[in-house]
Amino acid sequence: MPLRRYTKGRIAVKQWSLLSDPEVLAVRANCYAALERFPPPLADAGRRVLDRICSPNWTLEWYLPRWLGYAFGLQPEVSHALVLSNVFGLAYIRLQDDLMDGEVDQTSWKTTTLLASVFYHQAILLYTQFFDTKSPFWDYLEQFMAQWRRATLSSNEPPTTDFRSFEEEDFLRLAERGAPLKICCVGACLLAGREELIPTLTSAVDHLLVGAVLFDHARDWADDLAAGRYNTFVAYATSQPQVRHQREANRLSVLEEIYLGDAARPYFDLIRKHIRVAMEKARAVDCPDLNQYLLLFEGQVITYGERLADEARARLRAAAEQLLG
């Protein structure tokens, strides 16, 4: 079964434009400069990866360290370094996804593997400027990378618990492939001398990521079903196993939920519940940009759910007219 990629459909927010934001451009320039030190095949491939991740889907990775920097009053150059490290970390994870998805052909396998280690090294190198070996930062980093490794290793496996019986911990497990995003949160808190905020902030990010994964699955359910990837939206509609011979029945179950159930409203409410928890926790951190992002995210979920219900209603009406006159 192919891997489901690390939160590939993270919400895109136009108001934070990655292509014209001077700070983002400066981070990109620094990334390119860092790559210049490596042999051309690595540097060229590295630039391509950076271009790929400079996309609205990755808004949070480019902005969250900066928002936290503003909120905590960090020096701009410190925030800049946190963004840079976050972007290198994201590049590393994207390459790992490529490798594990079998999307890297034999000829570029060596370059990709080396490049991944370059990106990881660059990310860590930036943090070593700020944190000595005894800093709790490194324990957090290991904890979040361990979460990511565990989630990535098991991403071929459907959860052992039926989605309808998911407990809090099951939902939080969905967020684990995005766990590296919490590294910059810890970095910002420690640098600001606000260590006490780490549990609240990282928990807010966990819930945000749960919401993002659930929303991703709602939008990609048909592709996931066709590709044989586990999908929570499908699991919400039917408790039947997501196996090949069940694919058609599962597809019809999802359509039944959309057309004849409640247009998956409880599923979208569940996403909103996680966003709300994230908002509540983010408020305690007093980071206005993160709150605004969460508000926009919630608005996007509401709009999507409403449009899906409207579309289903319109199609039902049209079919009724054709069939019943």
Add this chain to the structure above:
Amino acid sequence: MGRQDGRYRLVGRAMLDAEFRRWLLEDPKAAAESVDVTLTEEQVKSIQQVDPKRLEELVHEFQSLTGVKGAYPW
């Protein structure tokens, strides 16, 4: 949505369940009653007159709903 309107419940079922669809075409009244819907004579006639090819196209179109695009308010 379908819960509020028996007609939509009937049509939705017909669009998603091939066996039920066949039954509806063969015996509209009985099939409709199985989902607690009473059809008028006009509706029965309308079902009986439906072109099977057109119906399959309709089913295909109906089942193609996988999501909505452009749902971003900003």
